[in-house]
Amino acid sequence: MFKKILIANRGEIAVRIIRAARELGIQTVAVYSEADREALHTLLADEAVCIGPAKATDSYLNMHQIISAAVTLQAESIHPGFGFLSENSKFANLCEEVGVKFIGPSAKVMDTMGDKINARAQMIAANVPVIPGSDGEVYDATQALEVAQKIGYPVMLKASAGGGGKGIRKVNSQEELLPNFSSAQAEAQAAFGNGAMYMERVIYPARHIEVQILADEQGHVVHLGERDCSLQRNNQKVLEEAPSIAIGHTLREKIGAAAVAAAKHVGYENAGTIEFLLDESTGDFYFMEMNTRIQVEHPVTEFVTNVDIVKNQIKIAAGEALDITQEDIKITGHAIECRINAENPKFNFAPSPGKITDLYLPSGGVGLRVDSAMYQGYTIPPFYDSMIAKIIVHGENRFEALMKMQRALFELEVEGVKTNAEFQLDLISDRHVIAGDYDTAFLGETFLPNYLKKED
The missing domain is CATH 3.30.470.20 (ATP-grasp fold, B domain)
Structure with missing residues (x-):
């Protein structure tokens, strides 16, 4: 069993992990931004280290700062909680490279299931029912129109690399498809750095x-x-x-x-x-x-x-x-x-x-x-x-x-x-x-x- 865990998160989930670790007899390291200096997870952990300014990109999403804190304080593992870096395969790989155990699935599985097109193909291979939809990624409105005509309206547009409700639009008719495709794709690109979309038939109710x-x-x-x-x-x-x-x-x-x-x-x-x-x-x-x-x-x-x-x-x-x-x-x-x-x-x-x-x-x-x-x-x-x-x-x-x-x-x-x-x-x-x-x-x-x- 680990002797020390670093929690790469904040708020109630960080507190939840600290409590679970303490009940297992494991020491904990909290990381915090400058805005979270007085946060409860910072106060409850055995050790706490500031990893950057308030902005999440400079702190809770700063992979190298978090890895550095884990190595410096000799934490053998990192629990990412949810959100932030919890489904980031690059972060999981970085943990492996420095010999710190990432508490979660492998980076390979994360990549497979994090991409909705790949995940869909894997489920078909596993004989798990999938929603009728596009065979692969959809990159432009013309292609989207063809897919929608094939599977029938209403359709759901979804960001291939998405999550958390980002890059999702319900489209009821052909007239609604073009503007919704453009806005969903732009939102996906901004949120995930990937504008690839896929489409599914709407299941309702x-x-x-x-x-x-x-x-x-x-x-x-x-x-x-x-x-x-x-x-x-x-x-x-x-x-x-x-x-x-x-x-x-x-x-x-x-x-x-x-x-x-x-x-x-x-x-x-x-x-x-x-x-x-x-x-x-x-x-x-x-x-x-x-x-x-x-x-x-x-x-x-x-x-x-x-x-x-x-x-x-x-x-x-x-x-x-x-x-x-x-x-x-x-x-x-x-x-x-x-x-x-x-x-x-x-x-x-x-x-x-x-x-x-x-x-x-x-x-x-x-x-x-x-x-x-x-x-x-x-x-x-x-x-x-x-x-x-x-x-x-x-x-x-x-x-x-x-x-x-x-x-x-x-x-x-x-x-x-x-x-x-x-x-x-x-x-x-x-x-x-x-x-x-x-x-x-x-x-x-x-x-x-x-x-x-x-x-x-």
Whole structure:
């Protein structure tokens, strides 16, 4: 087992990794930007080192500074968390070159599954269902028109090297295709340095279902059930739950087996997530993409399986075999996660950085967890993602989990900045959400317009 881990991240995920490492008896090194000098992850780690100015490109994305810190402080491994360098194959290769273990999959697998065209080809070879779409990358509008005519409207434009909702456009007709292709391609080029696109038929109505997997270096792969991430705004997840109310036992086994087959086919190691679209009208599911890292919503899976995913990431990277089999995985109860962001939903979810003048995080009772890096007096910097906490609840059934989340959101108090807590409370209290009657379009097309009509 490692003696020391460097966490190449910030915020609540850095705190989460520090806590997991400490429970395993491992020392931790935090890296921080000048803006994060007083951040919680900096204060909790055994050691902390400044790696640059506030701007992420000069600090949390500065590969050489992070590698240098790891080597200098003799950290044997680096956990990248999510975002920043977590899916950067160049960074994983740099770690290998200097003899520091990257806690995640190999750079080769990251490249294979990070490119949507390559990933699609691999899934076809693994007999995993894929959404009908372009056979390869689409580089210009003329080619896009030909593909759209072949697969039929509506179509979805997606950045080949994309993620995080960037470079995605839904196109309903030929008239909409040209302007949307140009804007999506420009966004992809700016975000990923790669303007290649690909196209898929739109599956509607659909559920966004993802399956958590763990894979060790000995070739053992297990899945930890599915999460339902259908409540999204602008292709960004807002609320997640596990298990999905739309999936029964037979389909759960089928989609879980597909995720395991996908991971085995590409020789995956560590924690990862296979994302699918579920066509509710037919019950068919299709591969979307693979996330080759820990995800924001991993706690809901931890609650329903009682498996610590972050600890398993560390153990796998240290060469340990999984100590669980597929038969050991039992889904019990229901879990829900709400992302709390420093933002103002009434003003197009504009970020709301600033000093937290008063804070009360909900606590008490069985099955309630808050992952956060907030504390009273902390100043939220304006340079990074606006998520400041995750509230996760677990109940014996879905209704109990819903009521527990309502209670937790009602208790939450964050003063000094605007948050989306009221928005989340309204969402979790909506009759459609309570009934489980929603899909990927529900939040943006049904709930949000009604919410914005409400008076402050």
